Amino acid sequence: MSDLHTTPLTALHKELGAKMTGFAGYEMPVQFSLGVMKEHLHTREKAGLFDVSHMGQVLIRHEAGYGGAAADLETLVPADLLGLGEKRQRYGLFTNDTGGILDDLMITNRGDHIFAVVNAACKGADIAHMRAGLPDCEVVAVTDRALLALQGPEAAGALAPIAAGCEIMRFMDTGIFTSDYGELWISRSGYTGEDGFEISVPEAEAERLARDLLAQDAVEPVGLGARDSLRLEAGLCLYGQDIDTTTTPVEAGLSWSIGKARRADGARAGGFPGAERILDEIAGGVARCRMGLAPEGRAPMRAGTELFANEDADTPIGQVTSGAFGPSVGAPVAMGYVAASHASEGTRIFGELRGKRLPVEVAKLPFVAPGFKR
Amino acid sequence: MKFTEEHEWLDEEDGVVTVGITEHAAEQLGDIVFVELPEVGAEVSKDDEIVVIESVKAASDILAPLDGEIVEVNEALVDEPSKINEDPMGAAWFFKMKPADTSQMDDYMDEAAYKAFID
Structure with a gap:
């Protein structure tokens, strides 16, 4: 190695x-x-x-302090960063012009600058993207x-x-x-x-x-x-598997990360890559949604498993993007994209495993109750 | 007892061969969470994929080591796949088969050869 x-x-x-x-x-x-x-x-x-040292740690500085850096980063990330309190952290996404997702990241207001943590596989591209898109900011990789x-x-x-x-x-x-x-x-x-x-x-x-x-x-x-x-x-996305440039934040069920201020009638509506499509989708809905999937049997349905409306349908209505045995649930758990027509909780659909169609229920995420100290 | 390069063990007694996976295989697979066994009475050919096991990491197939008929399967594994990690060489056997020709066993390794194979 x-x-x-x-x-x-x-x-x-x-x-x-x-x-x-x-x-x-x-x-x-x-x-x-x-x-x-x-x-x-x-x-x-x-x-x-x-050990998550492989992830990218990045400092973003602007001569006008946090507000300058946050206003600039809002041009790449559809989150309310100007509304983020000092010493608070928020989840955000880098989007592209077609509304796809380039990466997800954690953003911290450190008083006079931003600290961000990005995915390992994307960190080089993310830093280049920020340096190109934030000409008034200093983007420093913490190595x-x-x-x-x-x-x-x-x-x-x-x-x-x-x-x-x-x-x-x-x-x-x-x-x-x-x-x-x-x-x-x-x-x-x-x-x-x-x-x-x-x-x-x-x-x-x-x-x-x-x-x-x-x-x-x-x-x-x-x-x-x-x-x-x-x-x-916990229902959390893995970049490159559950979300990527072919999925939008709304399809991925991540609209909650797009603060009110950035939405259609917000104080700073739009102004991020792909805003037109993403705001349209928030208003008008999407054709497919990322949902939890609970296979009825014991067989795990892994990434790539195709989903069907019934046992005989020819055309898939979706695909598993992450799937495994859930040790705390004590049963297989999965998530994936499902056509909106079949995406309501409790809908029984089928996953094709080794040539067999096995029942799976569209489920609410997360599968386990969060233990956060709010 | 005989061993295959696919990390199965075969134990013959009175013309019936019990088949499982070795401790080495169970360890390599990690925590096993799912098992699908063949039907009792199924006629199988050597190298047919007749058992599916899934660990926390991935799915694997277990091949029929011999031509023959499945005469018994270990249903307890379906409800408790973790038994395979606990006792792969004993209680967690997968199936018993009646081979068409026991001389097919001669092709497989004895314990010393298998130990050398996995080192």
Whole structure:
């Protein structure tokens, strides 16, 4: 795996016996000794520690401060960023001119500038896109920091001794903490549906921080395998799989990320790539929707499984984009795009597996109740 | 006991061969979450895909190791696929078959050869 990038924690993962795999150009742990199922369940019961250092950390500065940077970034992202409070974080999307999605990202108001976290596979393109589209901003890739995620009901208890005060943060609050591990950039958010934190730490201190977190009884290392099943149960999209340039935010059920101010009769309506199509879709609806899918049997319906209205129909009405066994649900779970005519909750449709049409119910997302501290 | 390159084990007793997957295979597959077994009475040919197993990672097929008739399947695995990770060489056998020609077993590895094969 010599052509893959490493993270500041790669050596620790190997020491802990992780099975490693290539992901978005990085050598990453897919599972540790507990295995995917137990790592998943442990995260929902106690706390899991994930290395997400492959993701892109970006600072966006403007001479007029946060307001300047936010106003500029609103030209690329259909979220209400000028309305985002200081030290608060918000989910957003980069859209393209046809209303497709270039990437999804987390955006933080850091008082006088923006901190953003973008997907590993997209980070080079995202940074180029921002540098081209935000000529009055300085777009800085942060390359000397690791990113850890500590997720689960016991995450706050495990992090509090390290970053005093983190336990009183609410969901989507952020803060800069001085600690024994240098300056930590912490947000109370994540990608599992659980309470938890993402922690940006100077790379030289990352391994020591990870070891000290793992030394606590509640905390186990968790790989990308469980990260995927956790986010799927939580109904969260994986870029490149559930959303991409061929899906619009409205089809993907992500209209909630387009604040009122950016909508048709809002204070700053439109003004982002693909606005015409996206605002039309918000007003007039879409032909297909991303929905939860609950297969009736035990067979997982994985990405690519075609969906049909009945057992005999010739033409598919949709496709699974993510599917797996949901360890907390105790049954297979999936999500995918379904024709609007068949997308209401409770509709019974069929997925074709190995030549057989098996029943699957259109379901509400998420499959598990969120554990966020609002 | 005999072993295939597909990581199945075959245990013959009184003309009936019990088939499962090896500990090595179960470990490589990871947590198993779904099993689909053949029908009792099915006539199968060597290399037919007759069992589907899915782990948290992916789906895999188990091939019929011999020509013959399926005489029993381990239904308990359908409700509790995790048994395959717990006891792949024992309680979590997949099916029993009556081979058309037991000499087909001679092509497969013994335990020492299988151990060498997976190293």
